[in-house]
Amino acid sequence: MAGLTQQSISTSSGGAFDPLRKRLLFPAWLMIGFFLVLPVLMMLVYSFLTKEFRGGVIWEFSTAAYDQFFFDRGLFGDEPAKIEWTYIVIFWRSIVQAFSATVICLLIGFPTAYFIATRPDSTRNIWLFLVTVPYWVNLLIRTVSMKFLIRDNGPLNEWLMMVGVIESPIHLINTNFAVQLGLFYSYLPFMVLPIYASVERFNFSLAEAAADLYADKWVILCRVILPAVKPGIIAGCILVFVPSLGAFLAPDLLGGAKNFMIGSLIEEQFKGAAGNWPFGAAASMILLSMVLLVLMFYARSQARTVH
Numbered sequence: 001m002a003g004l005t006q007q008s009i010s011t012s013s014g015g016a017f018d019p020l021r022k023r024l025l026f027p028a029w030l031m032i033g034f035f036l037v038l039p040v041l042m043m044l045v046y047s048f049l050t051k052e053f054r055g056g057v058i059w060e061f062s063t064a065a066y067d068q069f070f071f072d073r074g075l076f077g078d079e080p081a082k083i084e085w086t087y088i089v090i091f092w093r094s095i096v097q098a099f100s101a102t103v104i105c106l107l108i109g110f111p112t113a114y115f116i117a118t119r120p121d122s123t124r125n126i127w128l129f130l131v132t133v134p135y136w137v138n139l140l141i142r143t144v145s146m147k148f149l150i151r152d153n154g155p156l157n158e159w160l161m162m163v164g165v166i167e168s169p170i171h172l173i174n175t176n177f178a179v180q181l182g183l184f185y186s187y188l189p190f191m192v193l194p195i196y197a198s199v200e201r202f203n204f205s206l207a208e209a210a211a212d213l214y215a216d217k218w219v220i221l222c223r224v225i226l227p228a229v230k231p232g233i234i235a236g237c238i239l240v241f242v243p244s245l246g247a248f249l250a251p252d253l254l255g256g257a258k259n260f261m262i263g264s265l266i267e268e269q270f271k272g273a274a275g276n277w278p279f280g281a282a283a284s285m286i287l288l289s290m291v292l293l294v295l296m297f298y299a300r301s302q303a304r305t306v307h
Helices: 002-016 018-046 064-070 085-117 121-136 139-150 155-162 176-200 205-212 217-228 230-245 249-255 262-269 277-306
Strands: none
Touching: 018 277, 064 085, 064 277, 085 121, 085 176, 085 230, 085 262, 085 277, 121 176, 139 155, 139 176, 139 249, 176 230, 176 249, 205 217, 217 230, 230 277, 249 262, 262 277
């Protein structure tokens, strides 16, 4: 009887605070609507406008920007439509670079997160501090520093020649390797921290029980630990893949013109008076659609796991 009374009191009190909860959420919804939904809607509208010859837009709705992304109709637009491989290749390169950066961050980030999570409580915060402290510096400064470090006459090549590993400088700047290095360095903590949070909550007695049943370390890792920390791994992969897909600092400063990515393409369209705003907005919406597909795939996989 007392339990029923306590349950009814908690239920009634929870219902009494429902209107207050909705009011408290209003500032959050307002910020999301004004700073996220509204800009996306503006990009969507601009993607269907017409480019003005000297820059800006003309408020005449058309699908010319999307047509320009996928089809080549010649200089004056009067030739038969052919597939425009230039932008498709840039988009595909962005996907490959983002996927590669995600895999590299996972290969490095998982052992790092596991190592930190298994340290004693007295030193765990120190290791977390060492992982995050470089990222207190602005991303632009860190990327420029990376460019200075790996250039032909930079400290890396000079040190390798000094110790006799190489005889002449290795050309690293303006290569795919440099872009991968920049993306890896930029987003590694986004992989480490979610995995660390999952490993920290893991019940290691399960691994000990598997070892007592004569399971080797590889079986324990694949059959016990990885399934338990899978949510952290998936969250880390998304947090690395999504910003890597739209990155433009690392491709611009470390990759050069031959390693153009979709983020750099979008940035170029909005820069200067002669920029093509509708085309940049259309490329942004295509990129956003790609990101939403990834998130929807993750949400559906999670829903299947729950059910």
